[in-house]
Structures are given as structure tokens and as C-alpha cells.
Amino acid sequence: MSSRTLFxxxxxxxxxxxxxxILSASGVNLESKNVEITEIQGTIEEITRDKAKRAAEQIGGPVIVEDTCLCFDALKGLPGPYVKHFLKEIGTRGLTNMLAAYDDKTAQAVCTFAYCEPGSEPILFEGRTKGKVVRARGEGSFGWDPIFEYEGSTYAEMDSYQKNKISHRFKALQKLTAWLEEKHGGGSGGSGGSAPPPAAPKPVDRRNMGGHDTSSDGGSFFDGFGEEVKSRAINIAGDGMGIRKAAGREWQFDSPDGGRGKY
Ligand SMILES: O=P(O)(O)OP(=O)(O)OP(=O)(O)OC[C@H]1O[C@@H](n2cnc3c(O)ncnc32)[C@H](O)[C@@H]1O
Ligand SMILES: [Mg+2]
Known part of the structure; x- marks a missing residue:
């Protein structure tokens, strides 16, 4: 199957x-662009649309972006799209404590991808996984994975294969790839083969979340970020991981709630 590239x-x-x-079996090849995009305040949709338009303008071509929310049902959807700031300031422990006064611990992980071409309206694809918020469990180094429980296991307790089969991100990408297939015959446009919806993501070592080899393609995790970012390798991560230093192929992180990991 020939592949297509999406930025x-x-x-x-x-x-x-x-x-x-998740996309490894779909024929869609992702190239990452780490462009500084200021995020507006608003609903999940408003934020994702605005982010997609700005990204497409900056890149000068079709892009995908995504915004991820963690919505507590007892708090009517908060912190929602602002979870990044909560995580940074109060960590996973603080997030769990926010629900201490409520019996209802249910929450929804929501991922909204947007596909956008410059000058066009973005098209949104939402994936939602329902779970509950618990005290941190598991080795996860990615954001709020340790406190989001789905059917008895936190995301951090699952291996990447398990998480990528049921996650909010998987569900959103299924919709995106189905749409690409219908619209363009797969990928971002141009010539190439078809891209079936991602059905069975390849297992990936969860340690990759922190910046190590991807077992899926054998390259460095930061390959997608290009030389500029690889060489800086400092503080590029989403708040969930502050990259402290790179030594050879080892990476060290501080997590927002004080935890540390070395991979
Ligand atoms: O550049 P962008 O793509 O915006 O990346 P970001 O890190 O700023 O991400 P968001 O604005 O979407 O904020 C979402 C927050 O949720 C975290 N997050 C995203 N997906 C997650 C997942 O699957 N599991 C745990 N935490 C996640 C992420 O680290 C952020 O703290
Ligand atoms: Mg962001």
C-alpha cells in the first residue's frame, strides 16, 4: 500500500x-511540525478550529491539529480544554482532588482532530472515551494518563496497544481516516493509495511517550520533530513532561506532579 503524508x-x-x-497500519504517514500556535479560549470546537486555521496559514498547506480535553462530569465538563494549565499548576494529584467533594468521579477524555487547508473551514473529528478519575496508578509519563481509568485500568496501566485500541485519540483518528478515504482516497491529497481506518494499531513501547525509539518504525521518537527540535530537546513537551536533559539516547523528565522518569 502506498502511503500519504499529513502534516x-x-x-x-x-x-x-x-x-x-494508531495510523501505522492505515497508509497515512504523519510528519510533525512543531509550530508555536497561541490557543484561544472557548469551547473545544472553537479552540480546535482556530488552532487549525492558524496552523494551515503558518504552514501554507493542509494540516491536521488536535486538541485534547479532560472533562469531569461533576464539574459540567471542566477543566475541559484547559486541563493542560491545571495539570501544569496542580498536577495529577490536584486534578484528582478537584473531585474530592463529589461522589461522581466520571469523566470523559475527548480528542478533537481538525483537518484544514489554508483559506478553508476546518473539518472536525471527535473521539470520546468515558471513564473515571482516580488516584494516580501506573507508570505513565504522558499527561493525565495515570488518573484516567477505563474499565478498571488507568491509561497509564495499559500498554500502548491497549490504550490505542480504545482511546479518545484512536476514535477521532478512525473518523479522520474514514473521511480521508472517502474524500481523497486516503491521505492529504495528491496521488497515492487508499487509507483504511486504523483498525489494529501496532504495539508500541510506552516508554516512547517520553522521547525514545519508536518500535513501530525503528527511528528516534523525535525524528518527526526535525533537527531543530531534536537538538534543543528541552521543554518542548506538552506540560505533561518537561524534558530535562538528553544524554545519548536517554531522556529525563519531570512530571507536573513532581514525579520523575528516565528513559
Ligand atoms: O501543541 P498541542 O497539540 O496543542 O499540544 P498540547 O500539549 O498543548 O495539548 P493540548 O493543548 O491539547 O492540551 C491537552 C493536555 O492534555 C494532555 N494530553 C493530551 N492527550 C493526552 C492523553 O492521551 N493522555 C494523557 N494526557 C493527554 C496534554 O499533555 C496536555 O496537557
Ligand atoms: Mg495546546
């Missing part, structure tokens, strides 16, 4: 690694 504009290596793994 994924994101600053978050965890998102990129998961999206690449």
Missing part, C-alpha cells in the same frame, strides 16, 4: 507518538 502541527511528543502508532 500534524503539535508541540506534544506524546500525541505524535500515539497518532503515529
Amino acid at each position: 500534524f502541527v503539535t508541540s506534544n511528543p506524546g500525541k505524535l507518538a500515539e497518532a503515529k502508532a
